[in-house]
Amino acid sequence: xxxxxxxxxxxxxxxxxxxxxxxxxxxxxxxxxxxxxxxxxxxxxxxxxxxxxxxxxxxxxxxxxxxxxxxxxxxxxxxxxxxxxxxxxxxxxxxxxxxxxxxxxxxxxxxxxxxxxxxxxxxxxxxxxxxxxxxxxxxxxxxxxxxxxxxxxxxxxxxxxxxxxxxxxxxxxxxxxxxxxxxxxxxxxxxxxxxxxxxxxxxxxxxxxxxxxxxxxxxxxxxxxxxxxxxxxxxxxxxxxxxxxxxxxxxxxxxxxxxxxxxxxxxxxxxxxxxxxxxxxxxxxxxxxxxxxxxxxxxxxxxxxxxxxxxxxxxxxxxxxxxxxxxxxxxxxxxxxxxxxxxxxxxxxxxxxxxxxxxxxxxxxxxxxxxxxxxxxxx
Amino acid sequence: xxxxxxxxxxxxxxxxxxxxxxxxxxxxxxxxxxxxxxxxxxxxxxxxxxxxxxxxxxxxxxxxxxxxxxxxxxxxxxxxxxxxxxxxxxxxxxxxxxxxxxxxxxxxxxxxxxxxxxxxxxxxxxxxxxxxxxxxxxxxxxxxxxxxxxxxxxxxxxxxxxxxxxxxxxxxxxxxxxxxxxxxxxxxxxxxxxxxxxxxxxxxxxxxxxxxxxxxxxxxxxxxxxxxxxxxxxxxxxxxxxxxxxxxxxxxxxxxxxxxxxxxxxxxxxxxxxxxxxxxxxxxxxxxxxxxxxxxxxxxxxxxxxxxxxxxxxxxxxxxxxxxxxxxxxxxxxxxxxxxxxxxxxxxxxxxxxxxxxxxxxxxxxxxxxxxxxxxxxxxxxxxxxxxxxxxxxxxxxxxxxxxxxxxxxxxxxxxxxxxxxxxxxxxxxxxxxxxxxxxxxxxxxxxxxxxxxxxxxxxxxxxxxx
Numbered sequence: 001x002x003x004x005x006x007x008x009x010x011x012x013x014x015x016x017x018x019x020x021x022x023x024x025x026x027x028x029x030x031x032x033x034x035x036x037x038x039x040x041x042x043x044x045x046x047x048x049x050x051x052x053x054x055x056x057x058x059x060x061x062x063x064x065x066x067x068x069x070x071x072x073x074x075x076x077x078x079x080x081x082x083x084x085x086x087x088x089x090x091x092x093x094x095x096x097x098x099x100x101x102x103x104x105x106x107x108x109x110x111x112x113x114x115x116x117x118x119x120x121x122x123x124x125x126x127x128x129x130x131x132x133x134x135x136x137x138x139x140x141x142x143x144x145x146x147x148x149x150x151x152x153x154x155x156x157x158x159x160x161x162x163x164x165x166x167x168x169x170x171x172x173x174x175x176x177x178x179x180x181x182x183x184x185x186x187x188x189x190x191x192x193x194x195x196x197x198x199x200x201x202x203x204x205x206x207x208x209x210x211x212x213x214x215x216x217x218x219x220x221x222x223x224x225x226x227x228x229x230x231x232x233x234x235x236x237x238x239x240x241x242x243x244x245x246x247x248x249x250x251x252x253x254x255x256x257x258x259x260x261x262x263x264x265x266x267x268x269x270x271x272x273x274x275x276x277x278x279x280x281x282x283x284x285x286x287x288x289x290x291x292x293x294x295x296x297x298x299x300x301x302x303x304x305x306x307x308x309x310x311x312x313x314x315x316x317x318x319x320x321x322x323x324x325x326x327x328x329x330x331x332x333x334x335x336x337x338x339x340x341x342x343x344x345x346x347x348x349x350x351x352x353x354x355x356x357x358x359x360x361x362x363x364x365x366x367x368x369x370x371x372x373x374x375x376x377x378x379x
Numbered sequence: 380x381x382x383x384x385x386x387x388x389x390x391x392x393x394x395x396x397x398x399x400x401x402x403x404x405x406x407x408x409x410x411x412x413x414x415x416x417x418x419x420x421x422x423x424x425x426x427x428x429x430x431x432x433x434x435x436x437x438x439x440x441x442x443x444x445x446x447x448x449x450x451x452x453x454x455x456x457x458x459x460x461x462x463x464x465x466x467x468x469x470x471x472x473x474x475x476x477x478x479x480x481x482x483x484x485x486x487x488x489x490x491x492x493x494x495x496x497x498x499x500x501x502x503x504x505x506x507x508x509x510x511x512x513x514x515x516x517x518x519x520x521x522x523x524x525x526x527x528x529x530x531x532x533x534x535x536x537x538x539x540x541x542x543x544x545x546x547x548x549x550x551x552x553x554x555x556x557x558x559x560x561x562x563x564x565x566x567x568x569x570x571x572x573x574x575x576x577x578x579x580x581x582x583x584x585x586x587x588x589x590x591x592x593x594x595x596x597x598x599x600x601x602x603x604x605x606x607x608x609x610x611x612x613x614x615x616x617x618x619x620x621x622x623x624x625x626x627x628x629x630x631x632x633x634x635x636x637x638x639x640x641x642x643x644x645x646x647x648x649x650x651x652x653x654x655x656x657x658x659x660x661x662x663x664x665x666x667x668x669x670x671x672x673x674x675x676x677x678x679x680x681x682x683x684x685x686x687x688x689x690x691x692x693x694x695x696x697x698x699x700x701x702x703x704x705x706x707x708x709x710x711x712x713x714x715x716x717x718x719x720x721x722x723x724x725x726x727x728x729x730x731x732x733x734x735x736x737x738x739x740x741x742x743x744x745x746x747x748x749x750x751x752x753x754x755x756x757x758x759x760x761x762x763x764x765x766x767x768x769x770x771x772x773x774x775x776x777x778x779x780x781x782x783x784x785x786x787x788x789x790x791x792x793x794x795x796x797x798x799x800x801x802x803x804x805x806x807x808x809x810x811x812x813x814x815x816x817x818x819x820x821x822x823x824x825x826x827x828x829x830x831x832x833x834x835x836x837x838x839x840x841x842x843x844x845x846x
Contacts, residue, residue: 018564021819025567028823032830033393036385064424069380076385080834089831098583098788101781104835118774119595166774249835 035081042079047087047246049290052078087249095250101165106248109163112200113244113252114155118166121373125173128375129180132365135320135349136183143358145318149184150217151177152324152368154203158195173369184365187220189213201252202242203370204293207327208233208258214331221362223335226312231260236287236295243291257292259327264310264334273303273355274346281306281330296326302347303355306330306339313337316361320344322371336362345371348379380421382623383577385833391418392627395535399631400558408530408553411631415535419499422539426497429467434529436463437507441514441528445521453515460511468504472496476698499539501695503532505662510546512666519547527553536627540620542638542658549633556632566629571822571829573622576615578829580792582836583785584612588748590778599768601775602761606741608782609748611789614643617656643740643793646732647724648712651740659695663688685710696747701755705747712739 056071094103105116160167178186197209218224239254286295317336333339395414420427440460447453513519522528591605621638628635642654671684693706749755804810
């Protein structure tokens with residue numbers, strides 16, 4: 001109120017040709033300033049799938065160490081009013097004003113959003129191969145397992161080179177993995193995939209489009225006949241905005257998330273060793289969460305046991321996987337009495353033996369090119 | 380705290396402006412001083428004491444110099460002022476540099492001090508020294524009000540990255556200044572334009588330079604684009620910051636001098652240094668070069684003066700040999716121009732002179748930005764085509780295409796073309812009226828776009844922060 005009175009007096013006293021322009025700037029600036037100060041704080045960003053920074057604790061130590069200033073900077077960015085709209089404005093400016101080819105390493109090609117993944121990190125790929133070899137030597141060498149390797153190409157495999165974006169040397173990656181994992185039979189699934197098998201706004205593939213991929217892997221492992229390959233397709237009610245939707249900050253269209261089921265899959269149970277919980281293959285509650293893709297096997301977990309009481313045989317499968325495996329494994333699980341799903345991003349390889357006994361199972365290493373190119377996450 | 384940050388734009392600055400204009404005039408220096416101390420402490424909570432000590436020393440020495448004016452005591456206190464100022468700067472900025480070189484030369488394993496460089500120390504030290512020297516010379520009256528002197532030194536618009544403001548420039552304004560609507564409008568306009576230069580152009584070019592640095596597929600074209608990108612980045616970063624500082628000063632009634640005057644249109648290195656970082660160049664000219672005799676000495680003494688000044692200029696920018704070499708490179712070019720090619724450059728077609736300046740300035744900035752001497756030699760060799768890099772790679776082609784519009788805007792923006800167009804529109808009566816209406820709308824839209832880039836990004840320090 002005091003400010004308004006002073007402003008009014010100022011305006012009356014200073015009829016000036018610059019005043020209108022100054023007022024226009026001041027009103028917008030002050031409006032955003034007051035919004036920053038007084039709008040309620042947000043807890044999470046749905047588009048970015050993360051918690052937002054809250055007001056940092058103010059104390060002598062945090063001030064003196066500079067932590068308060070650093071965290072306040074993060075807080076002010078995260079809590080800025082109309083944050084998503086401003087990020088969208090920046091993305092639109094990047095692509096359509098400055099005509100840049102990507103925004104925060106996210107590009108749009110042929111209607112699909114993808115992340116620039118370049119160049120090939122040979123050390124990372126070799127490191128991944130070494131880790132898998134170590135697992136083989138520790139658990140499988142004497143254990144009469146049938147071992148398979150399959151690499152899931154990311155969207156860049158189909159989009160990057162074709163649209164003149166920097167592309168990974170995929171062939172070299174495949175070659176490194178095959179030559180270093182000579183104990184595993186390599187299953188090439190690239191011939192069963194094209195870009196339409198992936199979500200437009202997410203990094204992952206669509207479960208309903210990878211039946212061919214599952215068949216090829218099942219055929220290599222000799223369980224094709226144990227699977228009916230007959231599904232009903234269910235559709236999530238909620239619109240699906242993939243991970244690249246938030247990262248790109250562009251007004252991309254939502255998609256529909258589908259999942260494949262049948263009475264056998266519906267009867268399977270999934271035991272999470274970490275949480276000691278039993279769920280179904282598809283956790284419908286996750287569809288309303290930050291990442292609906294987590295509905296497949298309830299998302300990331302160190303070790304899961306999938307029990308299939310309707311399996312035609314007593315064969316067992318062990319899958320070392322990343323998130324792409326979440327939507328593929330249910331399609332393979334139908335062919336096995338028990339499927340153990342291991343994500344070595346969340347469990348130290350040395351501890352696996354406490355939960356899994358390797359003896360006479362099929363073992364599948366199923367990793368995406370993205371993880372292999374950034375394998376420091378594998379423990 | 381940096382100007383191009385949400386805390387500054389939407390928390391600090393609005394608060395300071397409101398408090399400043401609500402305060403009675405006699406308290407406004409105090410408001411600015413407290414705000415400036417807060418501003419500095421925000422980024423450097425530990426070293427605020429050092430700045431306060433430097434200010435107190437400057438104040439004390441100024442008083443003593445003035446009290447003993449015309450006597451040897453005055454000279455003595457001036458010497459003390461210089462020794463303490465340079466001593467503090469030397470300790471915090473150059474101690475480990477000297478220790479490192481001592482280790483290299485002698486092989487003796489002396490422990491590094493690992494001192495963090497206080498932000499802005501080079502700027503405020505030079506400002507304090509300019510004050511005490513000008514008081515000694517009788518060019519400035521002593522400032523007996525500690526608040527006013529402290530306000531001058533600590534004034535947040537120019538505290539951490541310049542321009543180096545001479546005390547005499549704003550001495551009168553410390554006592555009484557006009558905060559008119561016209562000044563405020565022009566200040567806001569200049570501030571927003573400076574912010575756009577930094578956030579929209581310099582930061583984008585900085586991204587390109589980072590991508591280049593991380594690349595394992597450097598090509599000849601990539602090296603050249605990097606050289607051009609960094610030269611443009613440092614210009615837009617630094618001149619953008621100077622514009623913001625000058626704009627902010629104007630809001631509060633201070634008139635700082637221009638610090639950049641389209642240096643990339645220069646036709647000689649001599650001209651370049653009259654247009655680039657003007658406040659620094661003039662500081663070294665007035666306080667080092669001219670007292671050493673300038674060019675009013677014999678040739679060999681003049682060469683020595685040039686070498687010393689430019690070695691110090693380079694050294695001021697950073698505690699590393701590549702900065703010293705950067706300064707010496709300009710010394711050599713200036714001498715060559717003075718002795719041999721100056722006349723040729725004046726008579727040569729403009730494009731030859733421009734290419735000559737831009738080429739050597741680009742090489743100098745590649746040297747300036749190198750991690751070390753080896754990196755500098757590698758980069759410069761590559762630019763000259765000596766390292767066998769391929770002409771172009773897929774990655775080069777991609778990023779050149781991706782940043783081409785940014786490059787074009789930056790190149791055009793580094794010339795007075797846009798300014799001249801605006802001036803010619805303003806010369807027309809109708810054009811002036813139209814511009815008067817659309818300009819504030821344009822500034823608001825620009826400000827919103829800048830905000831968008833800031834919100835999407837994160838921490839974006841200025842290049843000159845280390846000085």
